[in-house]
Amino acid sequence: MTGWRGGVQSWITAIFGLSALIGPASAFDPAIDDPTTREIRAAEGLANQTTAGEVTAALFGADHGQPVDLSGRGLKSLDLSELDFKGARLARSDVFGTNLARSNLEKTDLAGARLDRTVLTFTRFAGANLEGATLMRPTIYSDLRVDWREAPVFDSANLRGTRLTGRFDGSSFMGADLSGFNFSPHEPRADISFLPRNFCQGCKFDRARLRGADLDDAGLSMSSFQGADLAGARLTRTDLSRADLRGADLTGADLSRADLADADLRGVVGLETVKGLGLALNLERAIR
Amino acid sequence: MRISTVVFHSVAVIAAFLLSTGILQKTRAVDFEPVDTALVVSVDVSNSVDAERYKLQMEGIAAALEDESVIDAILTGPNGRIVLSMVTWADKPKIAIPWTMIASKDDALAFAARVRKQPREGGEFTCLAGMLRTVSDKVVTQIPAKPLRIVVDVSGDGKDNCNAEEPTEVVRDELVGAGVIINGLPILEGGDADQLEGWYRDHVVGGTGAFVLPADGFGDFGRAIRQKFVVEISGLDPGARYAGTPTR
Numbered sequence: 001m002t003g004w005r006g007g008v009q010s011w012i013t014a015i016f017g018l019s020a021l022i023g024p025a026s027a028f029d030p031a032i033d034d035p036t037t038r039e040i041r042a043a044e045g046l047a048n049q050t051t052a053g054e055v056t057a058a059l060f061g062a063d064h065g066q067p068v069d070l071s072g073r074g075l076k077s078l079d080l081s082e083l084d085f086k087g088a089r090l091a092r093s094d095v096f097g098t099n100l101a102r103s104n105l106e107k108t109d110l111a112g113a114r115l116d117r118t119v120l121t122f123t124r125f126a127g128a129n130l131e132g133a134t135l136m137r138p139t140i141y142s143d144l145r146v147d148w149r150e151a152p153v154f155d156s157a158n159l160r161g162t163r164l165t166g167r168f169d170g171s172s173f174m175g176a177d178l179s180g181f182n183f184s185p186h187e188p189r190a191d192i193s194f195l196p197r198n199f200c201q202g203c204k205f206d207r208a209r210l211r212g213a214d215l216d217d218a219g220l221s222m223s224s225f226q227g228a229d230l231a232g233a234r235l236t237r238t239d240l241s242r243a244d245l246r247g248a249d250l251t252g253a254d255l256s257r258a259d260l261a262d263a264d265l266r267g268v269v270g271l272e273t274v275k276g277l278g279l280a281l282n283l284e285r286a287i288r
Numbered sequence: 289m290r291i292s293t294v295v296f297h298s299v300a301v302i303a304a305f306l307l308s309t310g311i312l313q314k315t316r317a318v319d320f321e322p323v324d325t326a327l328v329v330s331v332d333v334s335n336s337v338d339a340e341r342y343k344l345q346m347e348g349i350a351a352a353l354e355d356e357s358v359i360d361a362i363l364t365g366p367n368g369r370i371v372l373s374m375v376t377w378a379d380k381p382k383i384a385i386p387w388t389m390i391a392s393k394d395d396a397l398a399f400a401a402r403v404r405k406q407p408r409e410g411g412e413f414t415c416l417a418g419m420l421r422t423v424s425d426k427v428v429t430q431i432p433a434k435p436l437r438i439v440v441d442v443s444g445d446g447k448d449n450c451n452a453e454e455p456t457e458v459v460r461d462e463l464v465g466a467g468v469i470i471n472g473l474p475i476l477e478g479g480d481a482d483q484l485e486g487w488y489r490d491h492v493v494g495g496t497g498a499f500v501l502p503a504d505g506f507g508d509f510g511r512a513i514r515q516k517f518v519v520e521i522s523g524l525d526p527g528a529r530y531a532g533t534p535t536r
Contacts, residue, residue: 082426
């Protein structure tokens with residue numbers, strides 16, 4: 001309601017100055033919406049930066065049936081923890097470095113958003129649209145004990161073509177659409193040519209769609225893929241030790257040098273079509 | 289300018305901003321109840337506040353809410369009700385008890401019981417500016433009522449030692465600019481005791497009728513917070529009751 005940055009004077013300035021200067025959210029041009037361009041825009045101060053107070057007040061005054069529209073806005077380095085986003089529209093927003101711990105982002109639209117370096121402890125994304133978003137190196141845990149129970153939940157979310165890097169151990173992607181999902185250490189951008197291995201140990205991918213996903217070199221031990229669609233997925237060098245792949249569809253997937261120690265392959269569909277199975281490590285220890 | 293007028297104008301300006309920038313497409317009709325005061329009780333739980341001192345503070349707040357003079361002040365205002373929340377702060381602030389309507393003696397007693405049950409979650413530093421930032425961004429923005437005045441009640445036994453990104457007085461001025469009153473209850477015990485009242489006066493308190501009411505150590509906290517509640521809730525002129533306590 002009140003308690004706003006800069007007080008009344010600043011608000012008047014904001015209304016007649018800032019909003020006229022940078023224009024409404026709809027001015028964001030999807031034609032130039034690629035991560036590099038977004039970063040340049042942010043660096044040049046052109047992003048439509050919004051304060052935590054503005055976001056909180058807008059969400060507080062909103063109903064679930066009439067979501068707040070924060071599309072294309074600059075939401076960098078804010079404390080937006082413990083907020084109910086009530087299905088807000090955040091497509092193409094720049095959320096770099098923002099604290100979203102314990103926030104409810106279920107059914108929000110985050111398509112194309114930049115969520116790199118965010119804090120995602122206990123964050124809920126179930127049913128959200130994250131298509132084409134980036135989540136590079138977020139902070140998942142509150143301390144070095146790495147308690148998997150603190151990991152975010154992406155159940156039934158749309159993560160088609162998303163780019164994740166970092167450690168996501170314990171996260172849940174059950175029923176999510178991860179087609180074309182990129183969890184590899186290969187970064188095409190010139191400024192980040194190599195990244196360390198990514199981890200999602202003990203993650204839940206049951207019934208998820210991972211068709212064509214790139215999971216090269218990922219650490220996925222102890223993860224569950226029951227009934228998941230991994231057709232055509234790149235699982236080269238992937239650590240799948242103790243993973244539960246019962247009933248998963250691996251048609252045309254590439255398992256070259258993947259570690260299958262104690263992996264449960266019972267009921268796997270299309271195992272005969274898998275590429276590089278003979279090159280997989282510890283195949284003899286897999287449960288078949 | 290009357291405080292209620294400032295609050296009204298602030299709300300109108302903010303709503304206009306949100307609509308002009310497209311953040312708020314449509315909002316629900318404002319159906320909140322009018323209350324006399326929206327009071328944020330913010331309590332220092334930093335390293336210097338050990339278990340005994342923490343208990344003295346919580347017990348002091350709880351006992352104040354059970355005090356007949358405080359309950360009378362709540363129930364005899366123009367609207368006969370307030371909304372109350374509690375924030376604890378050290379390295380980071382925590383909304384320990386979210387906004388709660390106090391419209392009866394039972395409500396006040398129930399809130400007091402919740403205060404007594406609050407677990408101690410301290411920290412090393414005294415990050416007062418960070419607390420005010422959270423109050424500004426997360427607490428004052430979510431008041432589930434239409435208050436005549438908004439009061440932030442800051443108590444602590446030390447200066448901000450957090451090397452905050454923004455100085456305490458900058459956030460204080462933002463809150464004051466939006467019509468919020470910030471009162472101080474410095475606890476004069478420990479290393480900062482000699483300068484703390486003056487520091488609170490210069491860096492923390494602000495707003496129409498704002499005042500500093502020091503406690504002479506943690507043992508005096510209960511007396512001080514009770515007096516402070518009566519003044520804050522009733523909207524009395526603190527200068528008349530507490531001559532010599534400076535205001536901004």
